[in-house]
Amino acid sequence: MxxxxxxxxxxxxxxxxxxxxxxxxxxxxxxxxxxxxxxxxxxxxxxxxxxxxxxxxxxxxxxxxxxxxxxxxxxxxxxxxxxxxxxxxxxxxxxxxxxxxxxxxxxxxxxxxxxxxxxxxxxxxxxxxxxxxxxxxxxxxxxxxxxxxxxxxxxxxxxxxxxxxxxxxxxxxxxxxxxxxxxxxxxxxxxxxxxxxxxxxxxxxxxxxxxxxxxxxxxxxxxxxxxPAEDRETAAPQQRIDDADLGTFRTAFVFGHDAPAVAVGLAQQLGHPILAEPSSGARWSDTGAVQGYRLLLQAPEGSAAAELREQVQRVVVVGRPTLTRPVQQLIRRRDVQAVQYAPRRLAWSDERLPRRSLRELDELAEFAGRAPAGWQEAWQEKGIAAQRMIDAALGEQEQLSSVRAAQFVAETVRTPLLLGSSSVIRDVDLAAALTRPAAEPGAGVGATGVGGAVGAAADRGAEDRRIYALRGVSGIDGNLSAAAGVALHRQRRVTALVGDLTFLHDLNTLLVPSTEERPHLDIVVINDGGGAIFDQLEHGEVGRRRGNQQVVERFFGTPQSVEIEQLVIGFGHEHRRAETVQDLEAALAGPDDRVGVRVIEVRTDRAPLRDFHAELTARAAEL
The missing domain is CATH 3.40.50.970 (Thiamin diphosphate (ThDP)-binding fold, Pyr/PP domains)
Structure with a gap:
């Protein structure tokens, strides 16, 4: 050379x-x-x-x-x-x-x-x-x-x-x-x-x-x-736009995964409702996000909620919404104009994105316009009613369901939370009112459970209440490992809420060499013996047709009867079983007092879930 x-x-x-x-x-x-x-x-x-x-x-x-x-x-x-x-x-x-x-x-x-x-x-x-x-x-x-x-x-x-x-x-x-x-x-x-x-x-x-x-x-x-670590990029400051000369439109802001935080302030300033997925970072009391929004979007025709939904003229999409069809149906309505707010290039989109992208806040403000009087308040009022309806339906259940468990964990946990792909993140999206105050150890289920105070300010800091999720490809693989990575960096306890198949698919997260630091990680496993999400899709209806139940269960439900407790103990970690909300409350209390990996197993039955969702949608006619 x-x-x-x-x-x-x-x-x-x-x-x-x-x-x-x-x-x-x-x-x-x-x-x-x-x-x-x-x-x-x-x-x-x-x-x-x-x-x-x-x-x-x-x-x-x-x-x-x-x-x-x-x-x-x-x-x-x-x-x-x-x-x-x-x-x-x-x-x-x-x-x-x-x-x-x-x-x-x-x-x-x-x-x-x-x-x-x-x-x-x-x-x-x-x-x-x-x-x-x-x-x-x-x-x-x-x-x-x-x-x-x-x-x-x-x-x-x-x-x-x-x-x-x-x-x-x-x-x-x-x-x-x-x-x-x-x-x-x-x-x-x-x-x-x-x-x-x-x-x-x-x-x-x-x-x-x-x-x-x-x-x-x-x-x-x-x-x-x-x-150094303390110089990492912080959240963008809120910017106030002069709205004196803006038009008046009934706009809805839809916040999906990894949404730019600056758009929250604009939606609040202009008086528009915020419909926010759990991992958007916009689902907190200080953002004014609409509770129970998914139930409002799927309310039957002829209901007051459906009439409110039909009044939407424009939609601003912030981040990437991936969880529900009612949200996608709103965005794609022929009588609705929709734009994507994208101050930077989006990792998941290209020129084929069917909606126009706006990069500047002033452009976005001009599109969204000022809300007519009472527009945001009408959504928030209906959202509170929807949340109470969801809480009441869950309170009528005799046994702890996956939806109720997911709701309780998301509302109660006082650590950063990673939501597994598949059913659990959708259960949190449907049922969790993240505006409720997080429970303190021994505070009792009433502090955050069914009938708890809706609209109260969350007492967790921005990092404590952060929700992570893998929504790029939305696969179930690697969810536990990603949660472990978050915990290793933060040097504090993190909670992962996952389904049983997501847990089993990433079981090697529990395989930590004895020379290595174990992440401080609580893994809450909703164990309903298979893939509950497919029963909520078209396959559930097919499975109810004569002669199809076993076929759908085999190819989609993929039932399993693994003894998770034995697996966890075999890997050298602690296992706890929660059969009630009180058990979950006790298991999640005092997160700073524990070290290492712990698995909290919640056994539920997925068979009634489709009927529960159908009944909830029918009740939405009263909204």
């Missing part, structure tokens, strides 16, 4: 194997912006493991070890969700790399800066039948914001540099990795945060040469992140 300038050397590890030297430069590039990295063990990725161990000892990064690659990837996803900064997952070559795809898909459509780092066999071994060798370059093409392949042989050939000619030498390993991490967090009108892929072809030897601990202590080579 030749250069017209002297190499820019900040440390000297020329004594070591070239694979280790390359790995250190990779890690330096990562730690410019990365706080956490998750490693799944493997031989070809060993240079990265040794380099990361050194970097962790130097205080430059926190390393987490997981055995299963898919669980490792979703744990990294959860860490990236919590920090808003790139988080890495490292695997060896072969099928290990393939196990990262589900997390990459979720990160792509949810705009999460996940860095997947795959070790590869050197190019000369490809096509030779060498063990654990497959073509990994471009394996996530079309799903990552950018990708870089580094080949160790390129160093010898002069196409890649370990010792850069300058700090910004584009041929240097560290620079290429640092620039790739910038692509993971780029956010503008034309770019959006998301996953990136770094593939590295390592040659033998893959282990460090002998070096004394004294010499190693002098090699302070690792970079600490440029931005």
């Amino acid at each position: 030749t250069s017209s300038r002297r190499p820019f050397r900040e440390f000297d590890d020329s004594y070591d194997a070239e694979s280790l030297r390359m790995a250190r430069r990779v890690v330096r590039g990562l730690t410019m912006s990365m706080q956490h990295i998750v490693v799944a063990p493997g031989s070809r990725s060993a240079p990265l493991a040794y380099a990361l161990r050194e970097a962790e000892e130097l205080g430059a990064i926190t390393v987490h070890i997981r055995i299963d690659e898919r669980s490792a990837a979703f744990t990294a996803l959860g860490l990236a969700m919590a920090t808003g900064r790139p988080t890495g997952v490292v695997t060896t070559s072969g099928t290990a790399a393939g196990n990262l795809l589900p997390a990459v898909m979720e990160a792509e459509l949810s705009g999460v800066p996940l860095a997947v780092i795959t070790a590869d066999r050197p190019e000369e071994l490809h096509g030779t039948g060498a063990n654990q060798t497959t073509w990994q370059q471009g394996m996530f093409a079309g799903r990552v914001r950018d990708e870089v392949h580094l080949e160790q042989s390129d160093i010898l050939e002069g196409h890649l540099r370990l010792e850069p000619a300058s700090r910004d030498d584009l041929m240097a390993v560290e620079t290429q990795v640092g620039l790739l991490m910038r692509q993971a967090t780029a956010s503008s009108a034309t770019s959006v945060p998301g996953p990136v892929h770094l593939n590295i072809g390592f040659r033998d030897p893959l282990v460090p040469t002998g070096i004394s601990s004294t010499q190693q202590a002098l090699q302070r080579w690792a970079r600490k992140p440029f931005l």
Whole structure:
């Protein structure tokens, strides 16, 4: 390798194997912006493991070890969700790399800066039948914001540099990795945060040469992140728009997953109702969100609620609504004009989005207009009535149902909460009044249960009441691992509320190596013995036709009779069973007094759910 300038050397590890030297430069590039990295063990990725161990000892990064690659990837996803900064997952070559795809898909459509780092066999071994060798370059093409392949042989050939000619030498390993991490967090009108892929072809030897601990202590080579944790981006300040010259329209603001918070203030200022999904961040008392909104949207024709719904002239969509058909039906009504508020490019949309996108608040205000007198109040009044109707229907149940359990957990828990995909997040969307005050230990079920005070201010802080969810692809895989990642970053207890199939699908979250810190995680499992969501869809109606019940149950309900308690104890964690709301209250009390992972199992019957939802919709005729 030749250069017209002297190499820019900040440390000297020329004594070591070239694979280790390359790995250190990779890690330096990562730690410019990365706080956490998750490693799944493997031989070809060993240079990265040794380099990361050194970097962790130097205080430059926190390393987490997981055995299963898919669980490792979703744990990294959860860490990236919590920090808003790139988080890495490292695997060896072969099928290990393939196990990262589900997390990459979720990160792509949810705009999460996940860095997947795959070790590869050197190019000369490809096509030779060498063990654990497959073509990994471009394996996530079309799903990552950018990708870089580094080949160790390129160093010898002069196409890649370990010792850069300058700090910004584009041929240097560290620079290429640092620039790739910038692509993971780029956010503008034309770019959006998301996953990136770094593939590295390592040659033998893959282990460090002998070096004394004294010499190693002098090699302070690792970079600490440029931005400390406290400098992370905060919520955008509210901006007041001059509404003196705006038109008057009956507009509804629909807040979906990951909605920009600044739109809440505009909706309040203009006097429009806010219909907010649980993971939108807009479903709190201080936002004026409409309670029981889903029941209002599905109220039968001829009801007062339906008449209110029919008066909507315009809809502003903020974030990504994914949970219910009544919301989509409102957005797509032929007599309604709908726009998407998107101050930055959306991770999940392109030019085919059927509604117009608006980037500026003043444009949005002009579209939404000022609400006529009493418009917001009418929605809020009907919403309170709908919430009371939902509470009353749940109060009539003889046994604890999945809907009641989900409602209670969402309203009561005093930690950050991750809602699993499938039924539970929809149950929370339907029934939970997040405006109720969270219960204190021993406060009694009446504080938050059926008939509790609706409209009271929530007593949780913004971070305590934050709700996470994987709504990019909305799959059930990786939900527990993502919750564990959030808990590892926050260094405090997090609650995950999931169904039984979601729990079993991500069971390896419970497999934490004994050398590793266990996340402080409560997992509330609604165990109804299968997939309840399908019975709420068209398949439930098909299953009620003569001769179809067993077919639908087999292919969609997928019944299971796993003893979750035995599984949890086998993994070395605590298990509790809750049969009543009082049991749940006791289990969730005092979250700061517990450490490690604990599973709270709530056994329910999914058979009556379809009739419950039908009866609730019928009652909505009275709204």
